Amino acid sequence: MSEKVKEVAMEEYEQARILTRDAVRSGAYLYPIKGITYFFTHQNLWKPLGEKFLPTISLGVGVTIFMFAVAYVPQAAVLTIFNGPLAIVTTVLLVLSESSTIFSVLSKNFLIDDALIDTFDGTLLSRNLTSLVSTERQIKSGSDPIAKLGKIIQKPFARFTPAAIIRYFMYLPLNFIPVVGTILFVVLQGRKFGPTAHARYFQLKQMSKTEKNDFVEKRKAAYTSFGVPAVVLEMVPLVGIFFAFTNTVGAALWAADMEQKETTAPNLRNQAELAKKAE
Template sequence: MSEKVKEVVQEEFEQARVLTQDAVQSGAYVYPIKGIVYFFTHRSLWKPLAEKLLPTISLGVGVTMLMFAVAYVPQAAILTIFNGPLAILTTVLLVLSESSTIFSVLSKNFLVDEALIDTFDSTLLSRNLTALVSTERQIKSGNDPVAKLGKIVKKPFQRFTPKAIIRYFIYLPLNFIPIIGTILFVILQGRKFGPTAHARYFQLKQMGKKERDAFVDQRKAAYTGFGVPAVLLELVPVAGIFFTFTNTVGAALWASDMEQRETTAPTLRNQTELAKKSE
């Protein structure tokens, strides 16, 4: 049985290694950082967060403190058997991950879901993608991207499903494996996080499930590359709420760059064809 477990772990690690190489080559990992810079240099984007700041911070502090008070000691005792002295670090990461998951479920379902939609849409408006945003919501006149946001046709962000929660707890035992297990855990979490960050983009593009799945599958490594640093940022206690919004901005910036490439590519092809005809 132990040999089978080792074999599965080795296979997962090899897949994660290849995926990581492709993710690095995609360059998508920089968008969470771009999101931080863009957010803090565009004050107009602060309004959705400001309106939800106090209740969300209170929730984040409360969840994190409760989890460390209740879950840290028993989990540290178990992880010490497998990780030795490293258990101090791996248990902290584990409890932060658990706290982040609980916080994400509660906040995104009950506190900040509409604020994140507004942040994503207003970032696209600031990048002159009014036509894209207008497919799913009303747009008002003006220069302030947040003030221009009108009524939403329908909410895109899916609530945290039981399937996602079950998958999370299936991945938890990976933390028993020193260092490598924790890395795998974060990568697997990031792999699922990436496509979720573009839920609004898929809706604005009016993609069906098959089209969306194909789109994600073609960019699997890139979405993992985006998801891993985004997950790590949201693991930061309390400050994770800020990074939830900056990750949303980063996802919108990535979407806007995709749209620009989609628009530019046909133009370049047309120019090439015209050049060939003129020869």
């Protein structure tokens, strides 16, 4: 029995080691940071956020106040059993996390869904990927990537997923475990966040469900490494709305780099074949 436990533990360790190695090699964890930098240095991408800023911030303040009024005391009582005096701090963090999640779901589905799509598409246009964006929407002439965005041809993927909300509350008890539990909670959330951030990319590529699943499976470590810092950024109360836009920019930059690698690789192969024929 002990040998079997050791065998399983070694298998899990090896899988975790391989995933960690692949995640580091992918460099995907850098894209949320790249998104912040790119967003700041490209003011023409600010318009979608500016149009939704006031109503979204008002929603965030309202949700946060409501959650502290309703959920803080009962959760503090439970966490005191597990964390003792630290419960004051851990409960604040937990309520902020819950507020951020509820706020994110409401805002992304009822306030900023279209704005995030415009930000994603606008970022792709700024990277000269007009042909990709034009598969799903009309493109106008001009130099401003946001102003060039025309009517969306096909209705975008729905962002609201009840399973994601159920999964969030299933993972929530992990926060009762100091430090380690919170880290596991963020990693599990990040694992699902990564592919969701590329939902628009999959649509623009006109991937079927099977193609999308295969694409994500081959890059699951990279998507998790993107999702973890992105989730942490969006968990910041109120300011999380800003990071929702920068994460969208980061996801679009990653998609643009994927597209460039996809087109560059065949060209390199063709050049190599031509060189061989010339010899």
